[in-house]
Amino acid sequence: MTTALTLPQRAAVALGTAEHEKDLIALVAQSADIVSVENADGREQAHRVGMTLRNARTGITKAGKLARDDATAFGKAVIAEEKRLVAIVEPEEARVLGLRDTFDAAEQARKDALIAAERARIDGIQADIQAIRNVTLTMVGKSSSSMWDAIELLDQIQFTEERFAKFKPDAARAVGDAMDAITGMYRGAKEAEEVRIQQEKDAAAVLLKKQQAELAEQQAQFKRDQIAAADAEQKRRDLVEVERDQMIDAQLKVDAKRAQEQRDAQAKIDAATEALRVERADLDAQKAALATPVPVEVVIVPEPERMPLVSETAGINFIKKIAPPPFRPTAEEVIRVLSAHYAEPVETVAEWLESMFGAEFLA
Incomplete structure (x- = not known):
């Protein structure tokens, strides 16, 4: 207390x-x-x-x-x-x-x-067992050979203490269930593959026959196309030959016509040259007659409108004479003929023609 x-x-x-x-x-x-x-x-x-x-x-x-x-x-x-x-x-x-x-x-x-290590070990074992269970799901849609490989892998699993510990029964049960399920899937897949292989063979045979028929038709069509092409080529060659002969005939006619025109033109030139010689002789006689001096009374009158000179008129008539339509001489030929006819330099004749017909005549 x-x-x-x-x-x-x-x-x-x-x-x-x-x-x-x-x-x-x-x-x-x-x-x-x-x-x-x-x-x-x-x-x-x-x-x-x-x-x-x-x-x-x-x-x-x-x-x-x-x-x-x-x-x-x-x-x-x-x-x-x-x-x-x-x-x-x-x-x-x-x-x-x-x-x-x-x-x-x-x-x-x-x-x-x-505790974590033990938990990780147990989780790993559980994960392995779950992976064994999941093998069945991964085999869905796979080939029979893949399923057989999975069965062999499952059969090789050892249920040791180190790997599965107290979960060995669970692992064995999972392996047995997976092998049973995959074995059933394997049998079904095998039968389905045999059916599919037979169907593929039948389809391949049908396809082969179809391809052979198509090939035969293609070969026949190819031959028909070759014959048609040969006929078309022959027709083309015949048509080319006819057209070539027609062109040769037309060219020969053109050459003959041109040769005749050249002969006619030469004949006209020869006739004009002869006429020019005669006219030149007459002109020389006239010049000789005019050489004698004659008194001339010079009367200055207003210049009338320009009239064509004698030489101009004579030149035009001469051109018409030597070059009747439709033949047309060149300006150089006209100048050369007029120069010879009038005994004048080529430059003088060119000046005459330019004053009468314009510069375009000499172009």
Whole structure:
């Protein structure tokens, strides 16, 4: 049983409750008969008793404040002493407990690693078993040879403790189920492949017959095309031969016509040359006759509108004579004939023609 004072008891000691409580009760009892103030004496009595009560109250308050101040100072002193004492043991406490916590953390990490490794191992085993179950799904739509390879691989699986541990029954069951399922799939696929192979053979035979028929038709069409092409080529050659003969005949006719025209033109030139010789002789005779001087009376009259000169008229008639339509001599031929006819330089004759017919005639 503890003998320490409780907080109320400590407060009562600090305020002297055991000494003053009875006096305070007696003091309060003395003023119980004052119920009203009727006169100055009553007021004096109330004032005196009231001030006595106030002094008692303020005394208690001062004692309480002193007790509280002492308690506050004591509390501060306790806190300071507490900190000093704590500072002695706290660093060592932290160091020792830190060593403990480090060990606990390492131990927990080791346990977690073991748990994780075991969980990973179990997950790996479960994954292997699930992969065995999934083999059946991966065989859907595969060839019978792929299914047979899968059956052989499943048959080679060893159910050892190291690989499957306590899950060996699950692994064996998964392998058995997968082999049964794939075996059934293999038989169905084998039958389907045999049917498909037969269908492909039948289709290939039909296709071969069709291709042979098409090839025979292509060969026959090729022969027909060759014959038609040969006939067309022969017709083309015959037509070319006819056209060539026609062109040769037409060219011969043109050459004969041109030769005749050249002979006719030469005959006309020969006739014109003879006429020119005769006219030249007449002109020489006229020049000889005109060589004798004859007195001439010169009469100046206004110049009339220009009339064609004798030489101009003669030249035009001569050109018409030697070049009747539709034959047309060149300007050079005309100049040469006129130069010979009039015994004038070629340049002079060219000037005559330019003045009569314009520069376009000599172009």
